Amino acid sequence: MRILILLIAIFFMAPVDAFSNISLPSVFSDNMVLQRNSDVKIWGWAKPGEVVKISTTWGNDTFQTRVGKNGKWEIMLPTPNIRGPQQVSIIGYNTVVLKNVLLGEVWLVSGQSNMEWTAAAGIDNAEAAIADAENDQIRFFTVLNRTASCPQQDLDGSWVASKPETMKHFSAVAYFFGKKINKELGVPVGLINSSWGGTPAEVWMPSEVIENSKELTEAAKMLPKTEWGPRDPGLLYNAMIAPLVPFELAGVLWYQGESNTDNANHYEQIFSALINSWRQKWHKELPFFYAQIAPYEYGDNFSGVKVRDAQRRVLKMPKTGMVMTSDIGDIKDIHPRNKEDVGLRFAALALNDVYGRETAAHAPLVSEIKKNKNKLQITFSNAEKLSLDKENPATQFEVAGKDGNFKPVKFSIKNNTIELNVREIKDPVEIRYSWRNTGTSNIFNEAGLPASSFAEEIE
Known part of the structure; x- marks a missing residue:
């Protein structure tokens, strides 16, 4: 005393x-x-x-x-x-x-383990990538993992230059993104990594966003408690994002969704709310690019592909872009080791959409479905020179009638559109493509990017 x-x-x-x-x-x-x-x-x-x-x-x-x-x-x-x-x-x-x-381009990268994943944890060609990482024009800031029950004013972290010993412990996806941006623009790149493996989107947004929405509140209750990461809404926003507001950014990169398969039917609303909440906090419509989760054996339901389709639907929000991963994933490993192509695809989106470079960055995206007698005509955006993967040619299109039973249908590619033969489907009302948790798309555009899984009603 x-x-x-x-x-x-x-x-x-x-x-x-x-x-x-x-x-x-x-x-x-x-x-x-x-x-x-x-x-x-x-x-x-x-x-x-x-x-x-x-x-x-x-x-x-x-x-x-x-x-x-x-x-x-x-x-x-x-x-x-x-x-x-x-x-x-x-x-x-x-x-x-x-x-x-340095004065340059600053990007915030966030999400769960696939964004957090480092070269030291194991990636393709890790040894060569680490050895080539000496670049004073690329700087890293890693936010240390912690939680908080209310928004904090500061966080733990420090800026370091890219070197083999720093790069191998930094987000691999972010590094490959930054390396490409630095090379193409010739300016310094600052990367702020605030990510935590095994976390759902709810923990990364202000808790009041969840509390003020009945749907989001009920969806959050569906998340099981796990040992992998926090589950309560707002905990990581408060500790790992709020202290960064309003640090000036060029944009955001996001790789997350695997931990929202338990409430996949609500992920479109959850993810849209997260994007809106961050933009409101920064008082600007930040470019927000995200990776679609890769195909993986989530079980015998459709939870994984539902998250992927929700991510596709979020593209209707302005200044968003989605990196496709279905062709560079590993259905046996929830952490695919090809992080370089993910980073390069993020860079292509930024170069095209933010920096005005004409870069092939966007994957084929279904934009219209028309019924014409016994055929369905599907129009895609970003559909230059649509082609079929010859090593995986089987149809991935399924159509259901009013009975709700989906059946595979034959298709053909004509003039950058896809035509389905639905002669054997009475009163077709719904169509889906590559609708499996492990589904790997077999339709690509000229840029070599695969079409996304999707499910749509036929009007």
Whole structure:
């Protein structure tokens, strides 16, 4: 008790200024990458009423603000497109100098184990990829795993340059994405990895999003407790995403869905809510690209393919894009080892949709189904030179009549559309394609990208 009283006395006797040093969130540190050609918000904490100033080596202007009563401050900092390492100085009662700062493209990557998966954990051609990872223009920030019951102001992590010893413990998908973007654009790339294996989407969004929706609340109750990762809504958003808001980003990469097979029928609503919630928190329509989960033996139901189809349906949201994995997966391994092609396909989406490069990035996507007597005509977008995989030519199209019984039907490819023969189906009302948890598409476009599994009603 005496020790406690002594500590309290020392606390109150100490000069106020001793507790007013400028401090910053961990994401603002040496070796960081700031989004170029933007107005970047820098924020932190200091003594209420104190004047905080920021200066940089890339400009002559000084920007300042006064710390609020809550001890928080923020300053908007314009960032040009400039090469080379820079410094950012934050000046107040004390001075904090951030060194070796680069201006480039910053992407947040998140999800569960397939995004978290590292070269050290085992990927194709790991040894060569690790040996080739020396690149000071690619920087990593790994958010350490933790949970919180309410939104936090800071998190654990630090910026490091890409080297063999850092790359092999970073998200492999993110690394291959960043390497390609750096090569094609010739600018630095900052990658913030906030992912945790075995987690459903619910833990990655604010808990109030779930609580304010009856459907999402009921869907969350379907998730079983497991030893793999947290299950309660909001726990990882609070600890691993909220402290990053509103760090300026070029966009988001997402690889998740395997842990939502228990409520697959609701995944379209769940995932859409997550995307909307993040965009609302960042106050901008962030490009949001995601990987469709790969075919895998989830059991004798359709839970896996239902998640894949839900992901396809989410593409109706603006500024979204989906990486196909059905042709580069492993139905015996929920963690396919080909992470490079996933990263490269993410990069193709970003290069095409964000950076204006004409890159073959999008897979065939069903856009219209027309009934014409005994035939169904399926029109696809991104359907340039549709072709059939000759090693897997069997039909994956099934059609059901009003009796609900699905039967395989023959098909032909004509003028970048697909025509189905439904002569033997009375009153066809529903069509599905590659509708198996382990289904691997056999229809590809000119870019070598497979069509997604889908199920649609016939009007």
